[in-house]
Every structure is written in C-alpha cells, then in structure tokens.
Amino acid sequence: MDGIKVIIFDDNDLLRDSITMLLQDNADFTLAGSYSHCLDVAENIMNTKPDVVIMDIDMPGMNGIEGVKLIRKNFPAVQILMFTVFDEDEKVFAAIKAGAGGYILKNAEPQNLLHAISEVYSGGAPMAPGIARKVLHHLQATLPEDQKDYHLSMREKEVLSLLVHGLSYKMIAAKLSITYDTVRAHMKKIYEKLHVSSMTEAVAKAINQKLFSAK
Amino acid sequence: MDGIKVIIFDDNDLLRDSITMLLQDNADFTLAGSYSHCLDVAENIMNTKPDVVIMDIDMPGMNGIEGVKLIRKNFPAVQILMFTVFDEDEKVFAAIKAGAGGYILKNAEPQNLLHAISEVYSGGAPMAPGIARKVLHHLQATLPEDQKDYHLSMREKEVLSLLVHGLSYKMIAAKLSITYDTVRAHMKKIYEKLHVSSMTEAVAKAINQKLFSAK
C-alpha cells in the first residue's frame, strides 16, 4: 500500500524538497530518505531498505558514480536511477559501467521522473532520449563485426586458444599431449587460414575478431 | 502539415492495415508506403522519401536486419524503428549493429508505437523496457574496466603498439629508426611492467586491457 520505496541523494536542497513533494503527492511512491551527500550510502540504505535510489552525480565528498558502485557491490537488488544535469559521454558511460539502471536528466518533466522510477523498478532501463541514442551508438561501435568464419578445425581452435593464453609451442604440445611438430603443423594451417605469419598477428587477430574471449 | 512521413515493412497484412489506420487517424503522421517484404527496399525509399521506417524482422525473401543494413548504407538520414515480436539477444543486437535507431515490441500499446516514431524521428532511441535493459547490461559488460596503469613510457607504448599490430623486433626498429637492441631493451622493460615474458602474452594483455584499439 505504500508503493515504491525511494530514497534520494542530491546536494541541491531545493530540488530534494520539490521531489519530496512530488512523491508525497503520489500514492504509488514513498520517500524513505533524502540526503545531500552519499558518504554514508551503505548505512542509509541499510536503514531505509529502498526499492529505488535516485542519484545525483555532482556531490561534495563522494560523487554519485562512486556511490553507485558501493550500492551495486553491497545491495545488488536495489535499482539506481541517475538524475543529473550531465549528459557528457564520460559521465554517462561511467554511471552505466558502475551499474546504474537508468539515466535521466534534470530538465525532464516531473511526470517523466515518476515514470522513470516505475520503469527502473520494474526492470526497465529508462533513459533520456539523447542518452539512449548515445548508448545505442556506443554499442553499435563496439558490437562484434559479422564474424568472419576462418574455417578453423576444432583442433586448430584449441591450439589457437592456448596460444592466445600465452602458451608456447612446447607448452601447447604438453597440454594437448601431442608432439611439438604437430603443434607446428597446426600453427602453419592456422597462419594460412588467418592470413598471418607470426604468433603475435595470430593472437591479435584472434582477440580482435573475438574468436576468443581470451581472458 | 503532413507530419512525420512513415513507411512500413511487415509481412503481416492485418498488422500493416491496423497501423495504416492508426497513422491515418493522427495528423502528426503520414503513411507513405506499406510493404510486405523488403526486397525492393532501396527503390521503395527512393520513391517515398520517408523520415522513419518501421521494420519487422521476420519476412520472406530478405529479413529486416538485412533491410536495415541496406537502408543505413544508402540513406543514412532515414531513421529506422524495429517493430517485432523478437526479444532475443541475438536479434536485438544484430538490429542495433545494423543501425536501427529504436527497438520496440509488437505487444506494445498503439500509443507507444506513435510515441516511439516521434522519438526516433527526433533523435531519441525508443526501446522496449526489457530491450533497454539488455542493451545496458551488454554495455556494462563491454565497457572498459578501470584501466590499470602499467606506467609504460611513451616510447614503450609506441613499441608495444607496433608489436600488437604484428611487427617483429626488426620491423619495429626500422619503423622507429632505432637499433634492434634498443627495441629489445624496451621489450624487456615492457615485459617487466606487464608481468609477462613473451610477445604473445604482451599482445594479449595489451589488447584485453584495451591499451590499444589494436585494429
């Protein structure tokens, strides 16, 4: 009956107040805490057990990104909604990397904030339009290319994988219980198929083409 | 006065009809074309010059992902909104990689579709909640770790970079106009700093830690 339990971290007192009122006027939400800094973030969460945390980025003492990391590490079930004026790539991606579940901007309509809280609570990932576009573009750039198929045999993949993990021919031979010369034979085939002619090139190509997670 | 110009590709005739009606009832949108397959996608776009394309994935002849690639390649200004029943990672990421600007599901409210069209048109990236979450998670997983600093000197980075690009000691020496032995000296330092002891390990570590884009 008390709706989604929310706490907020923001050093702007006026903004915290207006959000407090916004949430109090709406039966779907309960404001369980409001803090001007996130130095005691773990304690605050322990005490209030929120469903959703609204987190500013620029705060004295500890910035919101660090706060997010702490929350994710200790309370993985809590959803975090970034609420900030920043829309630079650096902050956005740092927040996402830290584990934020949504990212909206302070110039948004109050109604959007409420909607975003609901959405992040129910497993969505509310993002300001420009942010979502940034995220999509970044993803487009990093997503693997259409994987070329180099027609490596099972054994060859096995050998290449070990090579990528730093083993020498001799070590690979030992690991696979085959002869040094057999490893060499496989390597020759691999070089041929990958169009390379040295271990370093093979490793670089294997990792870059994501033939292996390599780690 | 005729609003956002939309065309749609979907092999479900009933669905195309209902979207046709939906758009006709709304002055903010104009339906400029409706096709059951995207085999003639380039021609269709040439003729209709749409602002936004609504694209299904599963269609006879050519699937929507391929269609998206074609559109992106030839008409980069056109925004594409995926509209499909699929929410598997594979399809989602393939569509994003291909260049889709938004991704919503067919079980969404009609109102959401209209909203998504507006959003993708104005530079946003509308996504179904679950899709957005997938995207965020994927990004979290691929975003670079907090880069460890191996304290490599400028010269050492230079040498390592060339190594990653497949050059041998000799080639590196030539490229940098230094002696083979100098390259060796740098490599020894690099091995020490990266805690490795072979070229392959150095290359693997350099790429995995994203010291270089390596491509």
Next chain:
DNA sequence: TCAGGAATTACCAGATTTGGTAATTGATAT
C-alpha cells in the same frame, strides 16, 4: 648537484619460431 628514470646501443648464448617438404592414418563426402 646528485639520483634516478627514459632512451639508446651492444654482445653472448640458449630457447623458440618459421618455412619447406613429406608421409601415415582415419573419417567423410561424392
């Protein structure tokens, strides 16, 4: 001014990799 790091060059000896050529066995495909 002195210590320390970065960049450079040098040499030695041993380990490792590379390219070429060749052969055997077993499985698969036509």
Next chain:
DNA sequence: ATATCAATTACCAAATCTGGTAATTCCTGA
C-alpha cells in the same frame, strides 16, 4: 572407391626472440 580433409609425426636450416649484463647520454626532480 576415390578423393579430400583433419590430425599426426618428422627433419632441416634460417630467422627470431629471450635473459643477463653493461654502458652512455639526456633530462628531471629533490
């Protein structure tokens, strides 16, 4: 049944890499 391919082993000679040790120059911070 014949041809192709994967996996295996082998040997040679040349090229390349690795670890150790050492020295010089230049520049920078204490």
